[in-house]
Amino acid sequence: MHTAPSDTEPVSRTAPPSGSASRAGRALAQIAAALVVTLLLLVVVRLPWAGDLGMHAATIQRLRHSLLHPGNPLVDADTPSPYYSPWMLLLGVVAKSTGLSVFVVLRLAALAGLGLLVTGVWRYVRTLSAHRAAPAPALLSLLLLWGPLLFNWSGFLGLNSLALTVAYPSVFALGLAFHFWAWLTRAVRGRTAWGVWLGLGALWALILLCHQFTGVVASLGGLAMVLAARPAREALLRLGAGLLLGLLVLWLWPYYDFFALFSAGADLEAIHRPLYQDLAGRFGLVLLGVAALGFRWHRDHRDPLVLFFCLGALVFAAGGLTGHYSWGRALPAALVPAQLAAALEVVSAGRGAVRRVWACVLPAALAVGAWTQAGTLGYVVERGALPGVVAEKYRTPWVGYQWMVRAGVRYGDVVMARTFPARQIPAYGAYTVAPGYPDVFLRDAGRREAAVERYFADGTGAQERRAILREYGVRWVVGGDPAPWLREVTVGPGGQTLYRVLP
Known part of the structure; x- marks a missing residue:
């Protein structure tokens, strides 16, 4: 035996x-x-930034603002999320109580x-x-x-x-x-x-x-x-x-x-x-x-x-x-x-x-x-x-979007952005129209992704673009072409232009 x-x-x-x-x-x-x-x-x-770091930062952002009802970590929607785990809840408490x-x-x-x-x-x-x-x-x-x-x-x-x-x-x-x-x-x-x-x-x-x-x-x-x-x-x-x-x-x-x-x-x-x-x-x-x-x-x-x-x-x-x-x-x-x-x-x-x-x-x-x-x-x-x-084996981490905060983007603002920036922007408190990562609890994720794709598509007309911005309460746009209803605010790393949506 x-x-x-x-x-x-x-x-x-x-x-x-x-x-x-x-x-x-x-x-x-x-x-x-x-x-x-x-x-x-x-x-x-x-703390090199790559991959999902922005998702976890966004999760702590939501919890530090509301421990009981944080909502979706990436988009302005009231949904649950598997990222709200006991560990992240504890980190949210630390962030809220210490101000770190x-x-x-x-x-x-x-x-x-x-x-x-x-x-x-x-x-x-x-x-x-x-x-x-x-x-x-x-x-x-x-x-x-x-x-x-x-x-x-x-x-x-x-x-x-x-x-x-x-x-x-x-x-x-x-x-x-x-x-x-x-x-x-x-x-x-x-x-x-x-x-x-x-x-x-x-x-x-x-x-x-x-x-x-x-x-x-x-x-x-x-x-x-x-x-x-x-x-x-x-x-x-x-x-x-x-x-x-x-x-x-x-x-x-x-x-x-x-x-x-x-x-x-x-x-x-x-x-x-x-x-x-x-x-x-x-x-x-x-x-x-x-x-x-x-x-x-x-x-x-x-x-x-x-x-x-x-x-x-x-x-x-x-x-x-x-x-x-x-x-x-x-x-x-x-x-x-x-x-x-x-x-x-x-x-x-x-x-x-x-x-x-x-x-x-x-x-x-x-x-x-x-x-x-x-x-x-x-x-x-x-x-x-x-x-x-050795330097040839090194991969440069992502730059981040702190520059958007300095330009005036605030917690809770909605930003129109493509997938890659959408993986980082919520880390600073803003929301994006479509999530940068798959979200199993967000029922309209496909619709949101299609809206972002239509907005940045070459053949989309001005009225449709403005309708998309109004539908999702967008206040800022990253990238894309200039338009009469957009005011250029700053240009970030890699030539990314940040526009404010005019009323």
Whole structure:
């Protein structure tokens, strides 16, 4: 009968290697992990803008003005939003009570999320191996063991991706997920009080509310821990109680209907299709972890990381085969266990040639991954100070629209803008006519997008343009052609002209 290791018992009972080479390798891994964390802390200071940062800033803007009825974060409409999570509500309270700017609050969120992530990885890895050197290579593998092609997406832990998303709720949720797995692993290994299981249920619901896709990953990981441990009937009853409490929390959350999201997948498939492209280039180095999982399976057919990987790979493959591309967001449920397995194999592969080979192959793979993501340095060092080959890998963050605020755009004003500016403008308090991101609760999103397209189309007449502006209460226009009913106010970066709509 399979017996799970205790909190202080390593997965492998093989004695750790001795000698100066081994000690030097452990010290090098710890130094490298510390440097990577330091780099991310410096990134928080700069907080590069790309992707969804404007959405999360807009969410805090709405909550700081109305905690109870914030409305849609992007457009002037009274709708719920899945972005109004418990974590964002707390950040809104911080912004409202302290008067701090939204971007300062986002930096605080980034620090909290990064802290949760690092400590969560440490705690979870300690349930998998008692070797004191294990957490450092585990963290490095999660951040660097990806592929030769750069890949950035929220909920994915690549170094460059994390640098761009460190203030996102997905990072906070990932940190909670690692703590959840560590807590659950300890709970299923022994007799645990009812309160612990209820706490686990509440934590599971919190992760799902804060970032739904990461909640799926956390759920798959939790299922793997339970299947691996084969807990007693009493523990299963308490686990059931925790699940019921978690479902109750999800049902009672007042800011949006969590269960309504299950019918919203069709609106998200197109934007997630790229997750199924260039798999070898983006994730090729993870094959090393898949090999490590094979070794772990050979030693234990109910290894939790093996089960975790299989569940994640199954959901990801099912999404690709059925056209449910949003299921691709479950891919971290396959990546994380493989990356952790690659790192843990260094400290659990036993003595001799196998360990020596693994201790050479993993650092080489990590070096390739680090080189792929070397452009991350550009977020803390001026591009001109970087070596030319590194500077070529750097991608300049978005400029932002602070210049519009200085020109007179105020909180609650409606701005006519195309999709790209619409992803940033609400971060400063204004609304746009159409949302810059898919919105599953905004029923007239398609109509709004069509209105923006018609307004900026070459063949649209003056009367139709003015009718669109009146319909949506537009006070400002970014870009487009001048018109008698528009007064040019300023020109921003990239030659973007800001017009005020005349009465």
